[in-house]
Amino acid sequence: MPAQIKITKRAIDRLKTDGTDRFYWDRELPGFGVRVRASGRKFFVAQYRAKGRSRRMTLGPVTAFAPEEARRRAMVLLSEAKSGGDPAAQRDADRKAATVKALGERFLDEYVPAHCKPSTAYEYRRSVELFIDPRIGRRKVAEIQRSDIAELHHGLRKTPYQANRTLGVLSKMFNLAEMWGLRPDGSNPCLHVKRFKEEKRERFLSAEEFQRLGTVLDEILEDGSETRSAVAAIRLLMLTGCRLSEIQTLRWEYVDLEAGELRLPDTKTGGRAVPLAPSAVRLLESLPREKDNPWVIAGKKPGSHLTDLQHPWRRIRARAELDDLRIHDLRHSFASRALALGEGLPMIGKLLGHTQVQTTARYAHLARDTVKASAARIGDSIDGDLTSTEQIA
Numbered sequence: 001m002p003a004q005i006k007i008t009k010r011a012i013d014r015l016k017t018d019g020t021d022r023f024y025w026d027r028e029l030p031g032f033g034v035r036v037r038a039s040g041r042k043f044f045v046a047q048y049r050a051k052g053r054s055r056r057m058t059l060g061p062v063t064a065f066a067p068e069e070a071r072r073r074a075m076v077l078l079s080e081a082k083s084g085g086d087p088a089a090q091r092d093a094d095r096k097a098a099t100v101k102a103l104g105e106r107f108l109d110e111y112v113p114a115h116c117k118p119s120t121a122y123e124y125r126r127s128v129e130l131f132i133d134p135r136i137g138r139r140k141v142a143e144i145q146r147s148d149i150a151e152l153h154h155g156l157r158k159t160p161y162q163a164n165r166t167l168g169v170l171s172k173m174f175n176l177a178e179m180w181g182l183r184p185d186g187s188n189p190c191l192h193v194k195r196f197k198e199e200k201r202e203r204f205l206s207a208e209e210f211q212r213l214g215t216v217l218d219e220i221l222e223d224g225s226e227t228r229s230a231v232a233a234i235r236l237l238m239l240t241g242c243r244l245s246e247i248q249t250l251r252w253e254y255v256d257l258e259a260g261e262l263r264l265p266d267t268k269t270g271g272r273a274v275p276l277a278p279s280a281v282r283l284l285e286s287l288p289r290e291k292d293n294p295w296v297i298a299g300k301k302p303g304s305h306l307t308d309l310q311h312p313w314r315r316i317r318a319r320a321e322l323d324d325l326r327i328h329d330l331r332h333s334f335a336s337r338a339l340a341l342g343e344g345l346p347m348i349g350k351l352l353g354h355t356q357v358q359t360t361a362r363y364a365h366l367a368r369d370t371v372k373a374s375a376a377r378i379g380d381s382i383d384g385d386l387t388s389t390e391q392i393a
Contacts, residue, residue, distance in 0.1 A: 007034060007067050012042060032074040034062065044070035048081035055081075055088040098182050100144065100173075101137035104128040106180075107173045117266070119245045127169040131156060141182045144174075146189045153193055160196035167193060203329040204336040209322060210238070216320040230312040232287055233297045237327065239280040241334030241352050243267070244327050246274075248306055250296040252289060257281055272353045335363050 005011050007026045015024060017040040025033040035043045035058070044059040044067075059073050077087045098106075108128060112121045135152050136144065149170060156163035171190035177183045205213065217235060220226045236247050246267055254263050260281055262274040276284070290298050295305035309327065317325050331352065338348050345363065 007032065007071070009067055012062050012067065015042060016040075026071070029071060029074060029078070031078045032071060044074070046074040046077045046087075048078055050081055050086040050089070055086065057088050057091065098141045098177075099137065100139050100141055101133050103141050103173055103177055103182065104132060104137070107176060111172075111176055117245075118249075123165065124169055127162075127166045128173075131162065131166045132170060132173075141174075141177050144189050146191070146193060149189045150193050153196075157196065161198055164195045164198065167195060201326075201329075202332060203325060205322075205325070205329070205333040209320075209325075210333070213238075213316075213320045213322060216316060220316065220319075226312045226316065227300070227306070228287075229297045229299070229306045230309060230316075232283065233306060233309055234313065234316065234327075234330070235283055236280065236297075237330045238334065239277055239283065240274055241331050241338075242274060243331065243353075244309065248297055248309065251294045252296055253294065255284060255296065257284060267353055274353070275351070332363075339363060 003022070003024045004027045005024050006028060007024070012034055015022075015034065015036050017036050017038060020038055022036045023033050023045070024036070025031075031047050033045050033047065035045045037043070042062040044062060045056055046059060047054065047056045049055070057077060059070055059077075062070075080087050108121075108125055112124055116124065132152070135155070136148060139148070149167070152170075153163050153167050156166060167190060171188060174183065174188040174190055178185050178187065213234075217231050221228065221231055233247050236242065236250075237244065240247070240262070242262075246264055250262065250264075254265070256263060257276075260276045260278075262276065263271075264274060265271045284296070287296065288298075290302075293303050297306045298304070299306045313327055317323060335348050335352060338351065339345075343351075348363065
């Protein structure tokens with residue numbers, strides 16, 4: 001016969017352990033009780049039947065709240081069970097519900113490797129681990145609201161580019177959450193969260209700045225303050241207009257010096273051939289080929305490629321007094337010089353490996369500047385002739 005008592009604080013204090021788990025049920029509210037563990041610890045519990053099964057839930061230790069509060073909580077649960085619900089099953093489901101951190105891990109493990117290039121995968125992981133997990137990682141996927149996303153996005157307002165990239169990653173994650181059955185269809189909380197306006201930076205090296213950077217690179221080769229690989233990588237970026245990842249992961253098998261080109265099998269826009277200027281060919285010919293190392297830009301570890309160019313680049317640009325120059329600006333500078341030499345936008349798009357015209361169109365204003373300069377030279381030349389004619393007359 002189950003032990004029955006009137007559950008009060010005094011009655012609970014009198015309950016002692018006999019070395020086994022014991023249950024004491026309330027005489028006034030069936031299903032409400034106190035569990036005394038073998039250790040002597042005591043807990044409020046509620047017990048009911050759901051779908052023919054006996055279910056029990058722990059409400060909390062008796063030290064957490066008064067018996068009257070425990071009784072009210074038990075009444076709510078027992079009433080829900082009488083109405084056909086199963087509070088214990090809901091509790092178990094809530095415990096198993098995916099957190100945003102778990103969703104991020106699944107996103108990085110299952111989706112990203114199959115759909116993203118390494119450089120994109122790196123940026124996605126950075127967004128998840130540095131900006132998403134610390135803010136909402138412990139929250140349940142199902143409970144995240146648009147206001148939560150808006151607050152996270154607003155919190156990154158001082159770095160609008162990173163804020164927008166993080167919002168994009170979150171949107172992909174919650175689209176997958178719907179596909180994986182973790183949220184209802186059409187419930188992506190990123191919807192209608194407005195992105196920050198981004199100012200497109202356009203920084204191009206002048207002829208004098210190219211000369212200054214070249215001088216510093218020569219000095220560094222002589223004094224050995226940076227690795228030869230770092231210097232070679234920067235020179236190749238300037239001479240080819242390639243992306244950083246394309247040079248860092250360049251393998252010797254992709255280099256055809258006789259044909260004067262790089263044959264890249266997998267870039268941001270697919271496979272492409274990069275024509276090499278004679279200066280670039282000479283640079284590649286001068287680089288040592290390490291045994292058992294397939295990489296052109298060799299790293300410090302045997303068989304590896306250089307993985308960090310940002311730190312040496314910051315030291316190099318500071319030495320050249322070009323503190324505002326990013327590595328990617330070397331690519332922009334390649335395009336700028338091509339325009340100055342009279343190359344058209346379609347040709348520059350091919351040289352840079354653009355697949356869409358609008359990507360190259362960002363340089364259109366430079367093309368207009370070149371056309372204006374050409375028109376000025378032509379106009380001045382004609383005006384000179386006209387002036388000479390007037391003097392003769």
